[in-house]
Amino acid sequence: MDLTSILLLLAGLAVGAFLFGRSRAQALGGGVGAARNLHSLPDYYGYFAALCAVLPPLMVLTLWAAFEERVVLALLANGLPDHLQALSPGQLDLFLNSVRNAASAASVPADPVLAAATDEYLSLGRSSRWLLSGLAVVLGAGGVAAAWRSIHPAFRARNRVETAIRWFLIAASGVAVLTTVGILLAVSFEALRFFRDVSLSEFLFGTTWSPQAAIRDDQIGSAGRFGMLPLLSGTLLIAVIAMAVAIPVGILSAMYTAEYASTRVRALARPVLEILAGIPTVVYGFFAVLMVAPWIRTIGESLGLNVAAESALAAGLVMGFMIVPLVSSLSDEAIRAVPASIREGAEALGATRSEIALDIVLPAAMPGIVGGILLAVSRAIGETMIVVMAAGLAANLSFNPLESVTTVTVQITTLLVGDQEFDSARTLAAFALGLVLFIITMLLNVVGLGYVRRYRERYE
Amino acid sequence: MRTPSKANDVAADAGGGPEFPVGDPSAPDPCIQIRDLNAWYGDIHALCDVGFEIGHGEVLALIGPSGCGKTTLLRCLNRLNDAVEDARVTGEVTLDGQNIYSGSVDPVALRARVGMVFQKPNPFPKSIYDNVAYGARIHGLASDRAELDEIVHTSLERVGLLKEVRARLDEPGTDLSGGQQQRLCIARTIAVDPEVILMDEPCSALDPIATAKIEDLIDELSAEYVIVIVTHSMQQAARVSNRVAYMNQGQLVEVGETDRIFTNPLHKLTEDYITGRIG
Structure with missing residues (x-):
């Protein structure tokens, strides 16, 4: 049976x-x-x-x-x-x-x-x-x-059944929590093995990233260097460029759809904006590498600048457009959640549409918008495919957006692609990077949610 | 008319009909004159041929059962219905002889002359100071910080809020109590120095003590501003107003001196309402 x-x-x-x-x-x-x-x-x-x-x-x-x-x-x-x-x-x-x-x-x-x-x-x-x-x-x-x-x-059968239902629900939520804890523990243990080979301070503050591992002990240049600062700087640079695109475009488009557009325009514009969110990131990736990067290079060189074929700017710009729908949707929600009474109060004082939008609605919606932005930052830091394709692999410690940089996620990918020994520092470094990534995004979320909560108490 | 109005049927039943409104719709020294005012929200005929005058120095109370068009009428007086997507207004409202619905009138300038206080206190998510200063700022009423300070302090003083909040002008207006918030909203309105203040049930969200304070304030302000107040409380209408307009189902039924309306209503509908038989 x-x-x-x-x-x-x-x-x-x-x-x-x-x-x-x-x-x-x-x-x-x-x-x-x-x-x-x-x-x-x-x-x-x-x-x-x-x-x-x-x-x-x-x-x-x-x-x-x-x-x-x-x-x-x-x-x-x-x-x-x-x-x-x-x-x-x-x-x-x-x-x-x-x-x-x-x-x-x-x-x-x-x-x-x-x-x-x-x-x-x-x-x-x-x-x-x-x-x-x-x-x-x-x-x-x-x-x-x-x-x-x-x-x-x-x-008391009802009470028994209610208890059973409660435990069933607890078990269901337990699965989600346990999965998170399990992943965190697995990553942490592997990362600890990595830190047996490489010191924590070298990993966090080292300025050279060159994750070679020797196949034979007598190999020349066998010692890999695992300083993650170049990766962090690359991640930061690309995230900053992406947010520089996504925050203004996202908030302004949300401002239009929530405050200015008529119901009909809104019914058309929102879904179109959200289609952007449905495009697979790999499509954005080749868009970045085949169209945006050459375009930036042409423009840069016509200005006499030295632009790498795969630049942080190309990856960051495209990632920014990828994140626009996220920022826009969350901002739109936050703006529409501002009570109409506040808006009318300003209108009755003789404020114009733009004055209402900028002076009254935007500050009131700020907590929700900031929450959306922090989520978007997490997304930008964790995004992999676009940067793998468009930002290059060179671990330069540089804040020049025209150079090729690499990010934490790109390095995790490259470290784990292909045949790997699961006890070499090279492979284990991926877990350490994953742990750092997890901690960064978790901190962002905690700070963001705390901020949102504090404001919510004030305005409700 | 796009839809047959229910109001007309009722009016006919009640023996009213075309002779609405009864009482005395004209004021000796008119500030606002309303003629043939009709308003629709989509297919709903919210105001039906309303016409009367509001005089200088007057506190006019708009009373009537829920949904009778009091608030709609109020919102026609500062063109707040302009922004409502499916709202349509026809007819004429003049402010000191000028039709506010004529093309040459800018709603922004109009609202500087006709202020409004809402049912639920709606302070901006800004500091107390900025709440009051906002109107003055957007209308360019102060040329420097000292003048702005002066406007804010006078306005807060006039609504009796200054001594309560002097030390915390930088705190959010939303931290105040309900009654204080409503007085803040009144201060915000008078900071622009309007001629008319519209009040849409300003006390309905407040406790009795805060209500008494607002009513005292209305009394004081009436020396300087024309006040049109929508209220559900007959007692409040009797306490604060000198004239009363009674509306029913989008129509103005009766207008007259407050004392006369409450002691000797001319129309059956008015009498029924103020004696509590309808509404």
């Missing part, structure tokens, strides 16, 4: 238990419509019975899914012929692996020992499934029996 059938069986069990629990409650209450004699509505007794029937088997199922493979392999290893048992752990692992591969392949392996082991593996798996099915049915039936015993008119 496979997993799907077991789940279907449990679903059937749940429905049966529900009907059973409900009719049992109705019978105890003195027939249909006698809910008055019961503590809870009959349906709640049904839900309670269904939960009793399904939860224990589901828990066993989860544990089984987590440990089945390991237990089966251990059993298989114990049953192997002596000459195989004598193998070193590494070789044994290798053998077990080939057993698993053979099991998932259609053909029978040529080696008789392997074929026997594969058969054994498959039959162990089958009995495990049967055992599981049996256990699920027994537990489910036990649950129904327990429910039958506890259902009586004074039994």
